[in-house]
Amino acid sequence: MKCIRAAAVGALVFAPLAAMAQSNVTIYGRIAGGVDFMNKIALPGGGTGSTARYGSGQWGTSWWGIKSTEDLGGGMKAVVNLESAFATGTGSTGEYLFNRFAYVGLSSADMGTVTLGRSMGLPDSEIGSLDPMEYQATSLGTLQNGRIWGSRTSAITYTSPQWGGFSLRAQMGLNGTAGNFNSGKQIGTSLTYQSGPLVLKGLYEEIRSSTGEFNSLYEASKMYVAGGTYQIGDLKLSAGYVLTRSGSQTVATADNPTASNKQQLVWIGGQYRISPALQLNTGLYRANRNNNGGNGTLLAVGADYYLSKRTMLYGTVGTVRNGGGAAFSVEAGSDRPLAGSSQQGLYTGIVHWF
Numbered sequence: 001m002k003c004i005r006a007a008a009v010g011a012l013v014f015a016p017l018a019a020m021a022q023s024n025v026t027i028y029g030r031i032a033g034g035v036d037f038m039n040k041i042a043l044p045g046g047g048t049g050s051t052a053r054y055g056s057g058q059w060g061t062s063w064w065g066i067k068s069t070e071d072l073g074g075g076m077k078a079v080v081n082l083e084s085a086f087a088t089g090t091g092s093t094g095e096y097l098f099n100r101f102a103y104v105g106l107s108s109a110d111m112g113t114v115t116l117g118r119s120m121g122l123p124d125s126e127i128g129s130l131d132p133m134e135y136q137a138t139s140l141g142t143l144q145n146g147r148i149w150g151s152r153t154s155a156i157t158y159t160s161p162q163w164g165g166f167s168l169r170a171q172m173g174l175n176g177t178a179g180n181f182n183s184g185k186q187i188g189t190s191l192t193y194q195s196g197p198l199v200l201k202g203l204y205e206e207i208r209s210s211t212g213e214f215n216s217l218y219e220a221s222k223m224y225v226a227g228g229t230y231q232i233g234d235l236k237l238s239a240g241y242v243l244t245r246s247g248s249q250t251v252a253t254a255d256n257p258t259a260s261n262k263q264q265l266v267w268i269g270g271q272y273r274i275s276p277a278l279q280l281n282t283g284l285y286r287a288n289r290n291n292n293g294g295n296g297t298l299l300a301v302g303a304d305y306y307l308s309k310r311t312m313l314y315g316t317v318g319t320v321r322n323g324g325g326a327a328f329s330v331e332a333g334s335d336r337p338l339a340g341s342s343q344q345g346l347y348t349g350i351v352h353w354f
Helices: 002-020 122-126
Strands: 022-042 048-055 062-073 076-086 101-108 112-120 152-159 166-173 186-195 198-207 222-232 235-245 262-273 278-289 295-306 311-323 342-353
Touching: 048 342, 062 101, 076 112, 112 122, 122 166, 122 186, 122 198
Parallel strands: none
Antiparallel strands: 022 048, 022 062, 022 342, 062 076, 076 101, 101 112, 112 152, 152 166, 166 186, 186 198, 198 222, 222 235, 235 262, 262 278, 278 295, 295 311, 311 342
C-alpha cells in the first residue's frame, strides 16, 4: 500500500510539470543497398583481379536514429539524438550500437546549441555540402583514405545561430587519460558564410594518437579545409582545398607506405538538376603527398533519380590514376590497385529515407 500511495503522490506532483513541457520524439533513417564492381585490385602474388559484390554503403551509409526535443520555455529546448549506422549486407552496427550520435544538450534560437556526448567530427557534418559527389565512396574522401570524413568522439559541441550570414561550430573531444591530457584528443572548428547563392566554409581539425602525437597522416594529424559552392539556376558549382599534416614522427602504414607527413588535395565539380527527379553529379580530385608518396587523380560521374521524395535510384562511375608510389583506391577504404597504376569502379542501387 505504501508503494501505491507513493506512486499516486508522485503522479500528482509530476503530471502538471509534464503537461507544461512540450516534447516530441522522431524516428528516422536511411537505407541504401546495391551492387558494386571494381577492377585492377592488387593480389598477394603481385597480379591484379576484379570483383563484383553487394554494395552496402557506396552511395552513402545506412542509418537509423531517434531525435527528441522538449520545450523548456523562454526559447530554450532540450535536445537528444541517438543514431546508429549499419551495413545492409550484414545488418551489423559494428562495435557500438549508437556509433554516429549519442548526445544530450540544450538549444536556444538566440544563443545556439551545446551538446554533450558522442558526435561525428566536424568534417563529416560540415564539408559534405561542398562535395559535388555528396560524400560517396568515390568522392572527396577517396584520396584522403577517409580522413576528411572525420571521426566519432565523446565531445562538447557548440553550434551557433546565424549572425549576418556567418555561423560557427566548435568541438572538443574529451578523450584524455591520467598523465596524458592529449591522449586521443580531438578538437575542431568551422566557420561558414552564406549569402544568396554563395556558400563559403573554412575548417580546422586535429586528431591526436593514443600517445598524444600527430604520427599518422590519415589517423592522427591536423587538417585545414577551405571551399565553397555557388548556385546558378539548376547548376551548383563546387571547389576547395585540403591540407593534411602530421608530425616528423609519422609512421608508415599500408595507406601511406613512405610515411608522408603532408598531403594537399584540390577539387572542382558540380551538380546539375536536369529535372525535378534527375540530378547529374561530377567531381575531379587531385592529391599530392611529400616524401615520394606519389599522387592521385580521381574523376567521378554519377546520377541520382528520385522515384519519389523518399526513394532514389543511384549510379556512379569512377576512375583513379596513381602516380609514383601512390596506390589510392577508386573507392575510399576499399581494395587498392598496384602502386602507380589506375583503377576503375562503378556501383548502382537504391536509397530510401523514412
